[in-house]
Amino acid sequence: MDAENFDEVVETFELLDDWEDRYRYVIDLGRGMPPMAESQKSALTKVDGCASQVWIAPRIEGEGAARRLHFVGDSDAMIVRGLIAVLWLMLSGRSPAEIREEDIEGRLKALGLDQHLSSQRSNGLRAMVARLKDLARAAA
Template identity: 55%
Template structure:
């Protein structure tokens, strides 16, 4: 289950043969994201397990399993901002129930990120996915 936005990113990655071009595209995705207000860059929204500073601010409309999931994110590293943008494309607009069913590992593997990110970046990406799943799970259980 992938959103149209994520499919667009996957299509672009297929088109771009060179990993330098793909990295540039990831950075451009991050630059296109609106910045997270400083007021939300607090310990409660900070993602642990990332080498860079990362904040994820949930924006959930409704309650229970059918609540609509969205989030804003921010990082002090441009490549990580791009990874946040990719996760936003993967999850934004889904219900929290759907978020919990997303195979993030499989979706991100389609982009080849596993083979081209450092171990620290891969761990940070997993930490962001875990944080998103935790937020969705808490809402689905409410």
């Protein structure tokens, strides 16, 4: 993957002036995501509210304060797979409490995605964020 964390995504977005270049970058992030096994793509991991097919499968590691939420995700649309990668860089490996308290929407807004995604893609991104917050609540 081109970035190691969400802050690097923000820095790269600031360097790219053209939205076509930013879209390509997000798609490249998606290509670099860890693969999701076909067996993980089920009704339980499917994210409703997305125009594309989207799956997010959680994995909890650790106990108590060391508990961390990890996830893999996939989509049949390359740009959406890239958006999953952006969320993965921001949230995967963090504690459920950190994820619940994170201003995910605000951090994404800093990228300007809300102004450049179609309304269907924006709705799908909101649905993915809601799923991740639900998973963090359930893991707490």
